[in-house]
Amino acid sequence: MVDIAVEEPDDPRISLFMGLRDHDLRRRREAPGGDMDGVFVAEGELVAGRALAAGYRALSVFVDASRRDPLPPGLDPTVPVYRAGPRVIPAVTGYQMHRGALVAFARRPLPTPEQVLAGARRVVLGEAIVNPTNLGVIVRSAAALGIDALLLDPTSCDPLYRRANRASMGEGFALPHARVDRLPEGLAPVRAAGFTVVALTPAADALTLPELAARIGPDDRLALVLGSEGPGLTAEAEAAADVRVRIPLAAGVDSLNVGVAAGIACYALGRPIA
Template sequence: MELTDADDPRVAVYSRLTDAALRRRTDADHGIYLAESSAVVRRALAAGHRPRSFFLSHRYLESMTEVFAAHPGVPVYTGTDAVLESITGFHLHRGALAAMDRPHPLSPDEVLSRARRVAVLENVSDHTNLGAIFRSAAGLGVDAILVSPESADPLYRRSIRVSMGTVFSIPWARVGEADGRGRAAWPAALDQLRAAGFTVAALELSESAVDLDDPSLRDHERLALVLGAEGPGVTAGALAASDVHVRIPMASGVDSLNVAAASAVAFWELRRGA
């Protein structure tokens, strides 16, 4: 279907994509997420996610022919680069976009049932960092990810893109949402990990932190690694709720790494069988 009007109501879901705050509020409310780039769209479909519509410029239509054929009832919206840019707010240079149904959220119990190595993301609000952490987790043997209430949405389009679609392959769940009386359950939710047999380790510079390559850390059959936001790090409450604090030994007067880089180092060092 050819688009000629930037205000076409059929593609309202693709409008104002540069307004991150708006997207965070509306995507989850409408039960959708947006997959950005042809590669990510294909990975979402391969993971069994259902498309609502496709959105791409003329020059990418032929490259997606087999995708459209596999989903004959799904509308395909196309137009000139100028028209599409007027809708989204940016130039589409990664191929297709697709509006996808959000999968049914998993519970913490579901993602922990078979996991041995878990990453816990506390207040990681930067979508780029979150996506990079997911990509490292998927590639370096992390079995599942838990995301605190204040962390970014793993299914926000930038998170998905930076993760290269690995958010579709690694089980994850929100944890620590407020209970029915409005009481926050974070960081008390870390007790759920301990009850499931996990040792909870916080990656943070503290007076009691042990080096990441300490041999004793490899003795834990089930290990959960808490990662904090860039800058503030792991909160005092989460540190108090952790069993051990760990740090990455650094050189040349550098005290820390970006949280995404630090996660990759830690996932490698703490992988099972290391």
């Protein structure tokens, strides 16, 4: 590996790793047109290793200078490894010691919704999923429970954000994802591909999840639509669905965290796992 010592927090060579503690700053930097457009950061050997296994190209690595553990397998030996001194670590990570590894990767062009939907049977579509941790939980559940792809509206956060890919444990790197227009207009490519649009809602008059699960077959094409962490789906998106479905809850409990709800719904509606 190409080892490079870094002793100052403002060293321009580690600029890809700055701002990790400030989600809003990082989101602006990584957004289209930002100075980090085309880059995302993976944290930890497991997550970075899954990005490498999915074919993402590593740009650079940031580690504590005292680290002696092996770097993620599959890392190109020409990738620079910045070994940071004690003044640098807290400026980047917020902690005095950083035992893992941060790896900056080049993004790949996003496929179109049509490309993502072409070979899929089950997809999850998120509307205004703005919390990266919740999105990571949704991605991990989708990848594990028979979901073929992820679609996100423009107001949802990025599944490649560091906090999101950390929460998903890197499972999302191999899960195809694409962006759609705001809902309900964003449902157009889903309908054109022959999917039944299923809106997850706490509404008492909605079909229960077990009732819907009993009616579907493994080859049915379903798009499970999830709404924002607080208000849930917009009224327009819910009204545009073909089916409204709810998770039966105990008396006095009005809803579940969207990540938890997604896991339950993916288990009930995802493709059968052998």
